[in-house]
Amino acid sequence: MTTETHTGGDVRLSGISKTYGSFTAVHPLDLTVPEGSFFALLGASGCGKTTTLRMIAGLEEPTTGTVLLGDRDVTGLPPHKRPVNTVFQSYALFPHLDVFENVAFGLRRRGVKSVKRQVDEMLGLVQLGDKARHRPHQLSGGQQQRVAVARALINHPRVLLLDEPLGALDLKLRRQMQLELKRIQTEVGITFVHVTHDQEEAMTMADTVAVMNAGRVEQLGAPADLYDNPRTTFVANFLGTSNLIEAQVAEAGTEVVVTAGGGPLRLPADRCATPARAGERLLVGIRPEKITLAHADDADAIPSGRNRVTGRIADTSFIGVSTEYTVDGPAGSGLKVYEQNIERDGRLVPGAEVVLHWNPAHTFGLDAAQDAE
Numbered sequence: 595m596t597t598e599t600h601t602g603g604d605v606r607l608s609g610i611s612k613t614y615g616s617f618t619a620v621h622p623l624d625l626t627v628p629e630g631s632f633f634a635l636l637g638a639s640g641c642g643k644t645t646t647l648r649m650i651a652g653l654e655e656p657t658t659g660t661v662l663l664g665d666r667d668v669t670g671l672p673p674h675k676r677p678v679n680t681v682f683q684s685y686a687l688f689p690h691l692d693v694f695e696n697v698a699f700g701l702r703r704r705g706v707k708s709v710k711r712q713v714d715e716m717l718g719l720v721q722l723g724d725k726a727r728h729r730p731h732q733l734s735g736g737q738q739q740r741v742a743v744a745r746a747l748i749n750h751p752r753v754l755l756l757d758e759p760l761g762a763l764d765l766k767l768r769r770q771m772q773l774e775l776k777r778i779q780t781e782v783g784i785t786f787v788h789v790t791h792d793q794e795e796a797m798t799m800a801d802t803v804a805v806m807n808a809g810r811v812e813q814l815g816a817p818a819d820l821y822d823n824p825r826t827t828f829v830a831n832f833l834g835t836s837n838l839i840e841a842q843v844a845e846a847g848t849e850v851v852v853t854a855g856g857g858p859l860r861l862p863a864d865r866c867a868t869p870a871r872a873g874e875r876l877l878v879g880i881r882p883e884k885i886t887l888a889h890a891d892d893a894d895a896i897p898s899g900r901n902r903v904t905g906r907i908a909d910t911s912f913i914g915v916s917t918e919y920t921v922d923g924p925a926g927s928g929l930k931v932y933e934q935n936i937e938r939d940g941r942l943v944p945g946a947e948v949v950l951h952w953n954p955a956h957t958f959g960l961d962a963a964q965d966a967e
């Protein structure tokens with residue numbers, strides 16, 4: 595357990611928790627980060643993601659549990675003895691050193707004599723070869739961030755930890771840097787653990803996302819899987835927007851039939867986060883972009899087999915790539931529909947009677963009782 599190998603590569607947290615006095619910032623959690631993956635800890639401010647990252651880095655001592663890097667238990671080791679490096683939002687570059695010397699710093703500190711080849715290679719990786727003699731203040735925010743990444747990677751850490759590294763950048767640069775960091779990670783093949791509160795960022799960059807809420811991991815999975823199959827209302831609403839309709843199970847089988855606001859709705863049983871039992875409540879979820887909006891006069895043309903609910907348009911707003919409709923009806927108020935290609939025939943305006951319809955296969959079911967716990 596104590597010999598260092600560089601073959602295991604993953605991070606394994608077992609029963610790791612952190613309490614401050616009587617406040618629990620992180621409840622005991624088990625988490626495995628696969629070797630060579632881009633892993634995101636995603637959650638709102640205060641959910642415990644930074645504390646979790648800092649426990650991996652050794653900057654925070656866990657109250658319970660162990661941290662394994664590969665096969666090695668590093669729980670008791672100080673940060674500089676762990677095979678990890680951290681990139682912070684503040685970059686923490688040395689202002690008096692140029693880019694080359696900032697990147698060379700870790701090597702020089704370890705007494706490495708000839709650093710040029712390695713530094714040049716790193717600057718090439720982050721595409722800053724032409725900025726080697728610039729000082730940090732002569733660089734843009736994105737370029738400074740890339741220097742910070744190069745400086746961390748030159749030590750060949752087993753794991754690179756990134757704590758909101760793009761938080762200080764404006765939106766456009768942030769989007770560019772997301773792709774850039776993803777490219778760098780793919781190229782070096784090192785495990786990246788990235789903390790962010792931005793769901794789009796986590797979805798764009800990560801192979802696996804752990805969604806955290808109030809000190810717990812609510813759900814873990816590939817971005818598309820989390821989006822398509824949220825298991826809790828928190829995840830359903832934190833990753834994009836979901837319409838959640840209160841319903842009661844009428845028939846439970848491989849296909850579940852529920853009644854909601856009058857009409858029946860259908861969904862596959864394997865898309866329910868909780869076993870559906872006849873007579874019990876279920877929250878039925880559908881993403882706004884999976885819904886088609888039809889004027890009530892055209893309802894006869896809707897193919898059979900679609901889930902449908904009726905309502906009245908309360909509001910519309912043009913949001914560039916699509917139009918967002920807000921619909922109130924017996925199944926719920928404030929239902930959202932995103933439509934990209936709707937015919938602008940002037941009838942889908944506030945007050946219009948409409949039918950919302952969608953493929954039952956896109957419907958998911960959530961435990962209606964979970965919020966009451």
Ligand code: ATP
Pocket residue numbers: 614617618619637638639640641642643644645646791
């Ligand atoms: P943010 O994005 O705002 O940094 P976060 O999800 O990373 O949020 P943490 O920094 O992990 O959250 O903090 C989790 C909780 O623990 C917060 O409620 C925070 O106030 C609390 N906390 C963190 N550090 C301490 C500390 N040293 N003493 C007391 N409470 C702390």
